[in-house]
Amino acid sequence: MNSPGNVVDVEELAATVVVRRASSRVVHKVKRTGFYDGSDIDNEISPIKKRKRTKTMAKKTTVVAKSLEMNIKMFRKQGEEEDNENAISPSSASSPFDLGVPSDAFGGPEFKLDLNGKDDKEKVKETLRLFNAYYLRIAQLEETRCGREHKSAKSASKDAPNKGSSEAKSKKGKGGGKGGKVGTAMRPDLKTVTKMMQTKTILFPEKQFGALPGIEVGQQFLARCEMVALGLLHGHWINGIDYMSTSYAEKEKYKGYTFPLAVSIVISGQYEDDVDNADDVVYTGQGGNDLRGSGQQSGNQKLVRGNLALKHNVDNQVPVRVIRGHKSKNSLCGKVYTYDGLYKVVNYWAEKGLSGFTVYKYRLKRLEGQSPLTTKQVTYSRGHVPNCISELRGLVCDDISGKEEAIPIPATNLVDDPPVPPTGKFNVSCILDLHCVYLEGKLVIAKSVVYECGPKCSCGDSCVNKTSQNGLKFRFEVFRTPKKGWAVRSWDFIPAGSPVCEYTGILMRTEDINNVTENNYIFDIDCLQTMIGLDGREQRLGDAAATHSHPHVDTDDKKLESVPEFCIDAGQVGNVARFINHSCDPNLFVQCVLSSHQNVKLARVMLFAAENIPPLQELAYDYGYPIGSVLDAEGNVREMACHCGADKCRKRLF
Numbered sequence: 001m002n003s004p005g006n007v008v009d010v011e012e013l014a015a016t017v018v019v020r021r022a023s024s025r026v027v028h029k030v031k032r033t034g035f036y037d038g039s040d041i042d043n044e045i046s047p048i049k050k051r052k053r054t055k056t057m058a059k060k061t062t063v064v065a066k067s068l069e070m071n072i073k074m075f076r077k078q079g080e081e082e083d084n085e086n087a088i089s090p091s092s093a094s095s096p097f098d099l100g101v102p103s104d105a106f107g108g109p110e111f112k113l114d115l116n117g118k119d120d121k122e123k124v125k126e127t128l129r130l131f132n133a134y135y136l137r138i139a140q141l142e143e144t145r146c147g148r149e150h151k152s153a154k155s156a157s158k159d160a161p162n163k164g165s166s167e168a169k170s171k172k173g174k175g176g177g178k179g180g181k182v183g184t185a186m187r188p189d190l191k192t193v194t195k196m197m198q199t200k201t202i203l204f205p206e207k208q209f210g211a212l213p214g215i216e217v218g219q220q221f222l223a224r225c226e227m228v229a230l231g232l233l234h235g236h237w238i239n240g241i242d243y244m245s246t247s248y249a250e251k252e253k254y255k256g257y258t259f260p261l262a263v264s265i266v267i268s269g270q271y272e273d274d275v276d277n278a279d280d281v282v283y284t285g286q287g288g289n290d291l292r293g294s295g296q297q298s299g300n301q302k303l304v305r306g307n308l309a310l311k312h313n314v315d316n317q318v319p320v321r322v323i324r325g326h327k328s329k330n331s332l333c334g335k336v337y338t339y340d341g342l343y344k345v346v347n348y349w350a351e352k353g354l355s356g357f358t359v360y361k362y363r364l365k366r367l368e369g370q371s372p373l374t375t376k377q378v379t380y381s382r383g384h385v386p387n388c389i390s391e392l393r394g395l396v397c398d399d400i401s402g403k404e405e406a407i408p409i410p411a412t413n414l415v416d417d418p419p420v421p422p423t424g425k426f427n428v429s430c431i432l433d434l435h436c437v438y439l440e441g442k443l444v445i446a447k448s449v450v451y452e453c454g455p456k457c458s459c460g461d462s463c464v465n466k467t468s469q470n471g472l473k474f475r476f477e478v479f480r481t482p483k484k485g486w487a488v489r490s491w492d493f494i495p496a497g498s499p500v501c502e503y504t505g506i507l508m509r510t511e512d513i514n515n516v517t518e519n520n521y522i523f524d525i526d527c528l529q530t531m532i533g534l535d536g537r538e539q540r541l542g543d544a545a546a547t548h549s550h551p552h553v554d555t556d557d558k559k560l561e562s563v564p565e566f567c568i569d570a571g572q573v574g575n576v577a578r579f580i581n582h583s584c585d586p587n588l589f590v591q592c593v594l595s596s597h598q599n600v601k602l603a604r605v606m607l608f609a610a611e612n613i614p615p616l617q618e619l620a621y622d623y624g625y626p627i628g629s630v631l632d633a634e635g636n637v638r639e640m641a642c643h644c645g646a647d648k649c650r651k652r653l654f
């Protein structure tokens with residue numbers, strides 16, 4: 001496979017243009033999607049090429065073009081000077097990644113990282129969780145800062161209209177805020193990396209070649225910075241090649257190796273199909289690109305920096321880690337990155353490229369004995385992500401929601417003979433109408449309770465503090481499993497922290513269902529119990545203030561109510577959540593949400609993505625039953641075997 005356009009990630013580069021140009025815009029983006037999704041990159045760059053423009057568009061385009069030019073210059077200079085070392089560096093005085101946020105902004109429990117006693121996989125998970133926590137907090141702070149500065153710049157220009165607004169202009173130009181100027185907001189993801197460097201929470205801070213423990217083939221990332229946070233990628237958030245510089249030659253453990261030496265490459269594949277023959281790759285080196293996204297060469301490539309490093313991988317027989325970018329509408333820069341494992345750099349050569357300039361090519365061959373490529377797994381083992389419902393094998397129902405949800409939820413059954421559809425009535429919200437703290441529409445960790453704006457708030461439908469009320473965002477499928485009955489998966493990539501769905505059903509008093517023995521669809525609304533850590537329940541992390549000031553949490557409640565007063569019974573009626581199974585290593589977490597009322601005993605129950613979830617991976621949360629806590633009608637302890645398949649499976653559901 002030939003992999004064009006892997007020299008520089010122009011989309012990443014362009015993203016910085018947009019962000020620097022107008023902070024308020026970025027904030028808007030961040031608000032809408034959580035991660036800056038880069039969806040306006042094309043809109044920003046392509047106008048350069050468009051002939052028909054309005055006057056405003058032409059002006060806007062000039063600004064963008066100038067900014068792009070500046071970024072390109074900065075990028076080139078950086079590339080020349082830095083030899084790829086620490087391109088994202090908190091120590092650099094002129095670093096565009098200065099944090100500029102109050103140091104007390106990160107006091108919450110979500111910013112703690114304790115890797116003691118954790119295995120490699122858990123360390124990766126925890127580090128990514130921390131990345132998300134920092135990211136969302138920083139995005140929120142940026143939003144506040146930019147809003148404040150724009151407001152003060154505006155009022156300054158109002159106050160001094162006759163001075164040619166020089167004061168206002170200077171305010172606008174220089175910006176009073178820490179860590180950025182008005183109109184020069186920085187990307188929260190880059191700031192997040194800086195924060196993680198400062199707090200020494202990058203998982204593998206030292207560059208090293210080879211596989212990194214806990215990072216598995218097929219793991220997906222929303223942004224390059226997530227990979228930087230782990231150490232999978234290091235220095236550069238734009239370059240396609242990350243390498244160890246000549247300074248490593250002085251280290252004893254690298255005696256005998258020639259440096260620079262490449263550790264990872266990013267292939268910015270444009271199409272899913274690119275990966276079909278992905279065991280064998282011809283990779284184009286770096287340099288000589290016009291950096292404008294045309295993919296065209298505008299000069300000769302040289303055998304320096306990353307290109308020289310890859311040559312040394314051939315000479316030293318050192319493999320590189322390969323990361324592929326795939327288009328995705330849910331992600332920063334419109335891409336999701338997948339770690340595809342280690343590749344041997346077999347050989348290299350120089351040739352005249354299509355534009356007549358010299359390019360370096362490297363043949364890469366995937367090392368044997370690694371887990372199969374996930375894209376192949378998706379295609380051949382798990383079945384490929386269908387384009388439409390008619391492609392589904394074993395289809396037993398077109399839409400279990402009966403058009404109640406905006407996106408249909410098909411059900412498939414390749415297990416039963418004859419195949420049967422799931423039973424039960426569908427309902428999008430809890431029957432008996434019951435009814436915050438979102439950071440950019442996402443949550444990275446369960447809080448005691450999240451307060452959302454309700455229907456009586458004047459904020460309107462577009463309010464970001466109504467995230468859980470906006471219906472399904474992802475395409476789900478209910479499918480039959482051999483050992484767990486029905487299960488749910490998504491056809492879309494689900495970014496960490498996204499609301500997935502609510503758990504709906506009939507709202508019941510717990511005492512009324514206590515005599516019902518066989519109902520596997522009861523969800524205790526145990527928000528109060530988890531808030532105050534009753535009955536051995538794990539106390540959810542959250543702001544203590546909310547807990548203590550809550551009108552429905554008083555001392556008597558604490559004493560009396562170790563059993564939740566209410567529950568949601570989805571046995572007969574419910575939505576897609578009733579088919580979501582338990583896992584001892586879950587990819588979802590449970591969150592209590594209050595919106596139209598303040599009674600925590602009747603909170604809504606939402607499921608959120610605990611990590612980046614690739615398409616077709618089964619969705620699951622931890623049911624959280626303490627072993628021995630479920631009794632039958634005679635009071636005997638009931639047992640149920642767990643078939644979640646997690647490495648650390650507890651073997652019993654209850």
Ligand SMILES: C[S@@+](CC[C@H](N)C(=O)[O-])C[C@H]1O[C@@H](n2cnc3c(N)ncnc32)[C@H](O)[C@@H]1O
Pocket residue numbers: 483484485486487520521577578579580581582583641642643644653
């Ligand atoms: C809320 S329902 C989930 C959907 C269910 N699988 C179905 O077919 O409708 C909960 C029930 O699913 C099954 N289940 C969920 N997770 C399981 C697991 N990890 N291992 C075994 N059974 C599981 C158990 O029967 C459990 O009582």
